[in-house]
Structures are given as structure tokens and as C-alpha cells.
Amino acid sequence: MSEMGTAFDLVRELADGLPESAVVTEPAKTEQYSRDQARFCPVGEPVAVVRAGSTADVAHTLTVASRYRVPVVPQGAHTGLSGAANAVDGCIVLSVRSMDRILEINEEDQVAVVEPGILNVELSRAVAERGLFYPPDPGSWEISSIGGNVATNAGGMCCVKYGVTGDFVRGLEVVLADGTVIDTGRRTAKGVAGLDLTSLIVGSEGTLGVVTKVTLGLKPAPAPSRTMAATFPDARAGLAAVTAIMASGVSPSLMEFLDAAAVGAVNAYSKMGFEDGCALILAQSDGTDAVGDVVRMGRIARDFGAVDVAEAADDEESALLLEARRKLLPALEALGGIFTDDVAVPRSRMVEFLDGMVAIGEQHDVQVICAGHAGDGNVHPTVVFERGDDAAEARARLAFSDIMRLGLRLGGTITGEHGVGLLKAAELREELPERSLELQRRIKQLFDPLGIMNPGKMLS
Amino acid sequence: MSEMGTAFDLVRELADGLPESAVVTEPAKTEQYSRDQARFCPVGEPVAVVRAGSTADVAHTLTVASRYRVPVVPQGAHTGLSGAANAVDGCIVLSVRSMDRILEINEEDQVAVVEPGILNVELSRAVAERGLFYPPDPGSWEISSIGGNVATNAGGMCCVKYGVTGDFVRGLEVVLADGTVIDTGRRTAKGVAGLDLTSLIVGSEGTLGVVTKVTLGLKPAPAPSRTMAATFPDARAGLAAVTAIMASGVSPSLMEFLDAAAVGAVNAYSKMGFEDGCALILAQSDGTDAVGDVVRMGRIARDFGAVDVAEAADDEESALLLEARRKLLPALEALGGIFTDDVAVPRSRMVEFLDGMVAIGEQHDVQVICAGHAGDGNVHPTVVFERGDDAAEARARLAFSDIMRLGLRLGGTITGEHGVGLLKAAELREELPERSLELQRRIKQLFDPLGIMNPGKMLS
Incomplete structure (x- = not known):
């Protein structure tokens, strides 16, 4: 049968088991689902987009995809920064964005059960109305979905006190590549019954299955938080203060760092009036004695x-x-084209990391501006280049990769919270030992023997 | 070749690659390594005990065991309560108890790297001397090893604020069944590079490999903790107070519950003088405003x-x-023979759980006394029976199982922190859906194709 004929059959079989208008094939429409917000990542052309409304829709889609051996790219709000939600040629983009219901919020158990398409902001507000608190707060919290947060194990500013998305995921419903549905984990605060499949799925970027339900642990709403801002003559002094605060027994709920260039950019953009040439530390407490x-x-x-x-x-x-x-x-976008990286290093290596980035910037003739979650050693260096200057953009890309390699040399990781996706798949092979990668590939194969789940992403 | 001849060869090959006196075969000595502290669990006879002193020793042992297809039972301080460290017939007990070095404590990064045989108490004290804090505090913390804590994902009283062992494990060195060594995870506070193999190993009870090195995140030493004790006319009122405290925004570092019978036992044993007939809540804060x-x-x-x-x-x-x-x-041991269970339920079901346990005790004509980590809904009901009375012991065993089933009916888990081991392998099949179990068995098979790693435990 011709390729087009096969595609026709595939779409028909998909549509046969799905609600009307769930399958989208018009290129003008599918194009809107073709990519996330990553730079430098290839974008393919999907055969179809399925807008799933239920677990059954997801299971049907994967069953049909398995039969045709067609790649499936699971997708939430496609706000990721690593290309993990980008279409690959000939794939089905399986969007769960419409599965956005809150199935339960239980105040006494401090638990919420949600569908994956709900936005972080929607969940956060809904639980806040019930006196509860869902801490994970990626920068994208107003536009990213919980399913995407789970798929990337997203972090945020609160991590320094509360941990990352995975620390709040107690159980999952997951549809596997062959269309079977499994439940992982538990509802209780603690539990050690069996292997931890939940953590294996969290952060797997849609390569092992499609999350269709999430059971989340919640915290009580904290006391009103209070903020401290301090400027320092240089990054070294500021980071020494960060280390001292982190060692002090105060458990800050936010501990951010901006280097002098970042402070300068913010001043220029917003007239905030911080000391020019100074590094800035922002810290917050939401404890019972926040003041x-x-x-x-x-x-x-x-x-x-x-x-x-x-x-x-x-x-x-x-x-x-x-x-x-x-x-x-x-403020950074006002300076030019930007690429924002996501390296984490042991906190003791932060000063070396910052110094090294200045050198990398000089070497490639671009500006590297640095800010991030200083309490966790998770930094977002931003490479700034002249927009429209292809040579500058190419140099910026080289600087971006060199920054990851510097992070690795300092005992760090290429990605603290944004994920690997397409963007960092090559560098992942530099971070992880081959034996570990091989084991991961075999686990992937076990979940997805036909290799249809988000191929080319992460463990490419 | 005869079985005895094979055993002879096995022991010789083991000894050939190990330091002198690492291999123990005298039954009087191997018997000391044959079991942990679980009740009701079969105990086999090992062919040999290997007392490994290094990763190389562990790798050698597993390589030889793979060649002979001999079961290996990894063992730390064998203080577990589920039989996961019990010998099976013809096995090699692989003890890592002598691998007890602290390889690194880094104050600035708040990280420790240790070998698995170190006792929790030794690590906790060593980091406290450096102004740091390793929170996981299983009841066995003075006698159990970090490797065992990792293998069971052990909890404790601090969990209600700080989480369980797995929440502090950043990276592992693991020797797989075929003797290859892999590194998982990272050293940094955050990191999402690749599938989370670390969490898969944590809590796997020696069924996937042998942990030979552990990288742990630490906290700064907290403020001196302060304690509150309150007695209530009944469990319902006490548990309502627990729920209110957990919702209040105070983040207690301990939140324990004792029912009236437990309070009575403590009073009788120690003359503590709590109100008779009352339930007791103990809570602690180690925040900056603990008072x-x-x-x-x-x-x-x-x-x-x-x-x-x-x-x-x-x-x-x-x-x-x-x-x-x-x-x-x-105090409970003074009352008679005891079996202590480890069920966790959603906190909203705790009162039903307690009431149900009274009924189970009446049904089987034994006493059920209940205490535990109320903040987490993780309860340790203790079945008390007359020592030496076989019929009573058999009834107690039935009550023990019925308590787990009650926990499952209330949306709970058969084990909050003690693990599955041999003791709860049958009940695990009642808790987990078959599809999830099947996937776990296939993961086990992938790590251990010959099935030599702690066979019969957990995923029996």
C-alpha cells in the first residue's frame, strides 16, 4: 500500500474510536501542535494530532499507533524548553491538554488527583482556595501543564525548600505503548510496596508511556512569605552569603541569584534601581517566623x-x-536573541562556574549573563547575541554547549530542571556512563518494544 | 559433578578473588548471618557468607555467583523486619556490613558519600559534628545500616517533615547481578538527566543489585527541637487534633500517636504517669520558632x-x-509475644482503621495495640499474644494479615516503611494490580536475567 494510503487508514482507524473532531489533520492546525518552546531543535511534520479527552482516547490512540508502528509524541501545553514535545516526521502528536479536570482535592489527606492537561496555575489556585499548597513552581507555571511538569520533573524557585515535581507525585495512571493502562504508586504519604515505577515515569519525557492521571501530595498553605534582597560587590561574596544562609538552619523558600550583568539588565528594563555593578541575592521565608x-x-x-x-x-x-x-x-529579551541554559553544579563550585562562563563568553564573543536558583546550585546562564546575526547565533550555540561541558567538569549536570529532549540528547551521552545509558535504553525497550514512544528524545 | 563438589568449587572460586577470611562457610558462623529480625519468615542455609570489603569484592562475588547460578542475598546489618535479608537455601549471603567508611562529608555542598555498611547512627553523628543533619531516623537507627535503609527506603519519625531515605539519596554505585558496576544519579541538589535509576534501586530490597556507595543530600543542623505532648479522651479527638496541626502551617518534625492501650503499657512499664485510658499525641518542632x-x-x-x-x-x-x-x-514486649505491623492509610481513614483493628483483635481473640507516625498515616499496630501459646500465636498471625487487608480496603498500603521481603510478598499481590506487578517482574528480569538476586523476596 502507498504511504499516503497507509496514512489514510491510520487516520480512519484513529477517528473510528475517538470522539468527533479529536483527530486533526489539516496542516494549518497540526502545525500549532508541532513544537514546544525550545531553540535549535528539529521539528517534524505530524500525520495527525489527536486531542485526547480521556484515558480511553489515549489507550485507543496508542493501540492504533502500535498496530501501524507510528511514532507518538505525547504533549501537554508544549511550553518545554528542550524539544521533548516537538513532532517527529510522520508521528501522531497525542495532546492531553484537554484532559484538564481536577478529579479530587482532599483537605484532610492533603492530596489532589488531576488529569495531566491542567495548568500548574489552575491547580495551584484551586488548592489554595482550599487552604492547601502545591509548591512546584516552574518559571512556566502560568502556561505549563501538570503532565508536562511530571514528564520533565520540573523544578522552580520553591525547590530549595520543597523539592521538585517528583517529590509531590505519589501515584500515576499511565498508558503504555501497547495501549494497556497501569496504575503506579499509592495515595498515602508513605509506602514501599514494590519497585518505584512512579519515579521511573516522572522525568521520562514521554518516552515510556503517557500519563493520564496524577495523584499529588500537597502541603498546608504556608505563612505569608517575607523577602530579603541584598546586593554584593561581586558574585563571590553573594554566593558565600548564600552558602552561609543555607547552612544557618533558616530554611529559605526561595534563594535566587542574579549576577551584575543580570542586575544591570533588570535596572535598564524596569528602573528597579539596584546598585549598578552589584550581584543580587533574593531570599524568602514562608516559615511560622518568616519575619x-x-x-x-x-x-x-x-x-x-x-x-x-x-x-x-x-x-x-x-x-x-x-x-x-x-x-x-x-529584561534579557530586550538585549537581543537569548538562549537560556540549565546547568546544576555542586554549590561549592558555583564561583568557578561563573568565572568559567565569563571566559566562555569571551572565547565565543558573546555575552553570558547568569541568574538562577543559587540555593540549589541550579543556574540558568543566558547567552545573549545580536538578533538576526547568524554568525553570532552560531557562536552563541557553541557557548551554550561549552557551558554544559563546564558544568560536567565541575561535577554538575547538563540539566537541573528543563530536561534533555532533543536539545541535550548529545550531551546526555557525555554526562552518563555508557553502562547506565545502556540500562536505561533497555528499560525504555521493555516499556516500548516497538520504539514508538517519543523516539529520538532523551535516550536517542 | 556432585552438589557438594560444586559447592566446593564455588567456595574456592569465591575465595580466590577475595581477601583472606572474607569467605565464611562454618555453619556456626554462617548461621549468624542467616536472618534479619522478621517473624514468620522462612530461613534457609547459605553455602557461604562473603564479608565484602570493597566494590571489587562485591563484583567478584556476583561474577562467580552468576557463573554458578547461585542465589545471592545482599545483607547489611540484618535488622530488617520483613525477612528480605534472610538466607535462602544454597545461597551466598553477601554482607556489606564491613564496608562502613565515610568517604566524604562536604559542608558547603551539604553532601555525604558513604559505603553501605555504615550504621545510620554513625553517619548521623559524624555529620552532626560538622553542623549537618541526616534526617531519616528509622526506629532501628542505632543498629541498622545506611545500605539497608536504602534497600528498604526506610522511614522514621522525622519523615513527617523531612521525607524518607529515598528523598536524601542523590546517587548510587550499584553492582549488578553479572558483576558490572554502574553509577546512577548525581551529586547536585537537582538533576533530570536520564531515567531515574536511583529511585528504582532505592527500596528494591536487594532484588536488582547490590548498593556499594551512596551519595546523600544533607540538611543544616536544625534549631533545638521542642516537644508537645497532649492526652485525649479518645483516639478520634487526638487524630482530629493531628489533622488540624498538619493543616495549620506549623511543620512538625515529629507527629506520633499512641492509643490508650499503648499509653497504658508505657505507664505500666515506666511509671510515666500519663492519664489512664487516654490517647496520646506527641509533636515536635525544630523550626526557627520551635517554642x-x-x-x-x-x-x-x-x-x-x-x-x-x-x-x-x-x-x-x-x-x-x-x-x-x-x-x-x-513496654509492649513486657506484655507478651508481639508482632508489629506497618500499614499506612490516608489520614482521613485513620479512625476507621483504628476501630477496625479493635474488631479484628476481638475476632481473633488477641489484643491489638496501636501507635505510629500519625502525621503520615503510617501506623504500627502491634498484635500481642501469650508467649509460648501456639494457638494464640497462630491467631495473632491471622490478625496481622487481616490488619493489612483492612489497610488496603481503606485505600492504604501494606507497608509504609518496613518493606515487603518474605513477610508480605503474598499481600503485595493483593495491593498491586497484576499489570504493574508484571512490569516490575520484567524490570527485575532485565537487571537480573538469571534470577539470582535475592530470589523469593518482594516480587516472588
């Missing part, structure tokens, strides 16, 4: 040579200080 | 009808209150 914690952190900042320390007295002042961090991305 | 937190928790306890509330003003008073929990096990 005291901020005073403690401010004292440490001064001990480590802070030029200026601002301790927010109320919600409004706290929010104002955090604006510096929130305005960073638009 | 204030204890006042907050005490206020909640009174609001929920506490008969008596004691708020410890200092370390000494705090320690005294905690004695009630520490004395529970000897």
Missing part, C-alpha cells in the same frame, strides 16, 4: 559584605523585591 | 479537647516526653 527569618538572613548578608540589604516588611514590599527576578526574562 | 510552634500546637490540642497538654520548655523536658515513644517497644 525573624528575614532578619536572620539579612544579618548574614551584611556579615558577608552586602552593600545594601532590603528586608520587606509586608506582602507588597516582598512582591516588589521579587519583581527583579520576574522581570529578568523580558 | 512558638509548640505553643501553636498546644493551643490546637486544647481546642480539640485535650485532657492535658505539656509543652516542653527545654531540651531535657522535650527528651522526657519523647521517652513515652521510645519506651513503647519494651
